[in-house]
Amino acid sequence: MTTLVVDGLSVHYGGVCAAQDIGFTVAPGQSVGIIGANGAGKTSTLKALMGLVPRTVRSIRFGEHDLTRVPGRKMVRYGIGYVPEGRHVFPGLPVEKNLLLGAYSKPWKGATLDTLDEVYTLFPVLGEMRHRLAGALSGGQQQMLAIGRALMSAPRLMLLDEPSMGLSPKLVENIVAVLQKLNRDGLGILLVEQNAKLTFEVTTECLVMENGIVAMNGTSEQLREDPRVRQIYLGL
């Protein structure tokens, strides 16, 4: 099976250490969260894992594959989907094109079209708007599109970066429901979030980051009760 094992991941931007010596494991079908306040280094960690920013890392393994030297554009072929922070859909392209581009590494026929139908079933609103330009969608719809786009590559593990950002509590609940469903269906999830409540609902284990390092980790159940989480967030 495909377990993600990350060891010794660090990110430096022009002399600033955004993340230092991060290590964690995501078991197949498991859901793991990384939480922390703004600027704690969560996004940098995720981008570095995807190979989108320069990084140093001891090793990244995904199942039997060694991803330590795999460039960002090839990660998707190993079954890793990525939902970027701030959604980053392709605004000038129609919804359906956005989704199909998610399956860029596969032929756009057969199984891919089945996956497209599954995404439309999961997010009916995307089906209704399939010919609309992605830039014209609301924030919540764009978030669904970004998740849908990542699903199109039929990943085994999905990395999500702040899916709750800028969404109303109602929409956040929808996203939570979707993530829980995907996880139940066997998709591994690595969720980077500021919103601790959402993360605790979706994940079983969590890392808490502060100033570029992992300050705490434990099961979501434990952390939910732990007052130190709140201290790390609010600096008390």
Place this chain on the structure above:
Amino acid sequence: MRYRVGGIALLGVAAWLLPYQLDSYAIHVVNVMLLYALLAIGLGLAMGIAGQINLAQVAFFGVGAYVTAILTTKSGWGFWAAAVVAILAAAAIGLLVGTPALRMQSHYLGIVTLGLALAFTNWVTNSHLAGGAEGITGIPRPQLPGVDLSSEYLFYYVELIVFAVALAFGIFVVRTPLGRRMRAMRDDALAAGAVGVEVPMLRMTAFLFAGVYGGIAGVLYAGLIRYVAPETFSIANMFLLLAMVIIGGRQSLVGCVIGAISLALVRELLVDYPTYAQVAYGSVVVLTVVFAPTGLAGLPRRVTGWLRRRGWLPGGAATAGALRPFQPYGQAPAPQAGPMLEVTGVSKHFRGLTALQDITLTVPAGQIRGIVGPNGSGKTTLFNVVSGLYKPSAGRVAIAGTDLTAARPYRLAQAGIARTFQNLRLFAALTVRENVLVALDRSRIRSIWRYAVWQVGVWRHDRELRRRADQILERFGLTDFADSLPGALPYGIQRRVEVARAMAATPRLLLLDEPAAGLNGEEVRQLAEIVRSIRGAGVTVVVIEHNMGLVMSLCDQVTVLSNGRIIADGEPARVAVDPHVIEAYLGDSTVIDVPAAEEATQATEVKL
């Protein structure tokens, strides 16, 4: 310094004796070369120093030459009277061509200036007045009492003197306040505006210089060749000139001159194979751009840097020296009571996206106000509206009672607002001292006349600024890094340089955008000390910060934004237990038991 003076003197003597070694053809080549060097200085000032893409330099050259030709041959003016008018005309055309720079930059500016240069060649090729494709012949030889300027040998000395003065003046500009502001604008126009640099006027000044240098070269050309025709001012020659500046090193006037002279020499050597020469210099331009963007002038530094990295040269890290402790400001009398910053009903929309919604807040004079909130909640947008980078869609901003909504950034800087940026916007090619000097410099563009007539005044002013800059560097403990480029310094020090630069502008209101981002614990502690001292000196401070520990211990009052709205406002300890705030940050106020407010207050005090 002594070596440098000696070197210049030696060069001067060599230049003075040069004609004795040359035959009449060679002296002609040298004369033309000096004209290219003059043009290159003008282009270097506009493009390399001020960062304004100018592909019309050859047209300024042409205006100078043609006006001289027309006035002397058609209107019967004397050469020198015509020359004065010609230079003025070239300056005027320079300003005219520069006006688009007020609205556009980079490639847009490139195409517009190139188009206008083409329009100029088109005009002279067709105009009856300009002699059409044949051009104008029979320009009278310039007269100087006692000197026969028809001799190219003697004309060389005229050119040499003009060139020396022009180069010296150019270097003087670069090293004094005007040029420093231009370089700051080139490195980062946004940050330059934020420290009070009058960006639009400075862009025009750059084109004015380009015009004047082009005009002078044109006049000398008319006097030297005594014949003007359109092909001299063609686009091909414009690109040759550009190649000279790029290969020589656009950011150094001496580099521009070296580029002009060496390329003119190479062209002379390959005079029988002009197209092969063209292939060669075109290729060198491409290679320069990719591999050595600083050109020939930047080579020595690159080579020594490379040798150092390999360990073949001693020296190494440019950061030899230490960050010294900050010396607190003296306690100033409490500023006049009353609001320093009033934001009333400000909204900001970006293409349908609402970044700020009806924000109203008042910061009393002498307060340290914290602004916090989750990612994307509109904090930086608010700063950008207050400091004039964005125009609000609705609402007003007043500083100390004066309405300054949507004023230009430099106007706001002059009114007493200074700011730092989330991602550090230091002027990369200026030293730490120069970064501070740009902000210290309160001289306005209207005092530029002093450059023309009272250089001593400029120099004295500069010396005074440098003295004050050294005081500021000393206060912020940065003396050891005064001559380093910011990029070579550790991040924490760069952050401090940015605060020092902001304070150099002697603001009444200081906006700090995430000043603690990327700092370690000790640096954060020092930052808190600096900010308190700044407030003690009578400056009102507004700070956006994610480091909640810092916010809690530093701020008198905290405003919390979420989704572009204010969701809480009050004392830090109260805000931290506000359910709305906890919900915004953690997703739900019921996640963790909310401790009583007293506990939170105690926790804050312990940390203090």
Place this chain on the structure above:
Amino acid sequence: MQVTIQTFIGGLSLGAIYALVAMGFSLVYRTMGLVNFAHGNVVMIGAYFASTFYLSAKLPFAAAMVIALVVTGLIGIVIERVLRPLENKDFDLMLIGTIGFGIVLEALAIIIWGATGRAVPSPVPGAPLDVFGIRIRTYDLVVLAIAAAATAVLVLFLQRTKRGAAMQAVAMDHQAATAVGIHVGRSNSIAFMIGAGLAALAGGLVGPLLYVSPAMGGTLGIKGFAAAILGGFGSIPGAIIGGLCIGVLDGFTAGHFQGYSELVTFLVFTVIIMVRPTGIFGERTVNRA
């Protein structure tokens, strides 16, 4: 009135060529944010290759055109590859780098074909058509038809093919494009190749209309660029409308101002762009702190 309409149609055919040049500019700009000042010279090289194979090798016009397309496509790839280290870094340096390439291409053209130009006979012989008393050159119609066809093919490529969608995706968000598995460098390379191909098409078509000379690149490039900016930089419909506008403007200024037509065209362009720097279809990009 007749004259006006004839001028208008003549302007349209020249405008169609400017539009092709502008589309090349826009395509490259949109995908990689690079303004290719050598584009005009690529047009010139295309014109020479097409005319050489058409005149000297006696190949059919269409075949000569295909050869020109291939050669310029390769030139495009070379330019992109050499300047790739500067991508997303220094805009002004990249711009100057392309000027350097332009200088080289022009000199190479002089070395190969000589400094003097050549006239290319129209590949469609025959008298002008007479429609209600208005005389229309048949070649003008051919140019318009080919330009329209090329535009249609380009639009279909961008909208219907996977590669076309990927190229647009790279233009909109290169990081997100990388994350879905698109090779950004390769995509840029192809964009550059297509841009150069459009330039060759424009060059081949313009041969019989104007005089083919090493210096033609400058004027054509700048007018094509002006067209691209006028329509709104980076927008395909903008490039077409901008090109046609500049072409018609050119036609009329040539009629009214004779030799001064370029002067007037550039002055009008400068004024328009001062009033509306983003062009007709352009969007203002927000400069963020």
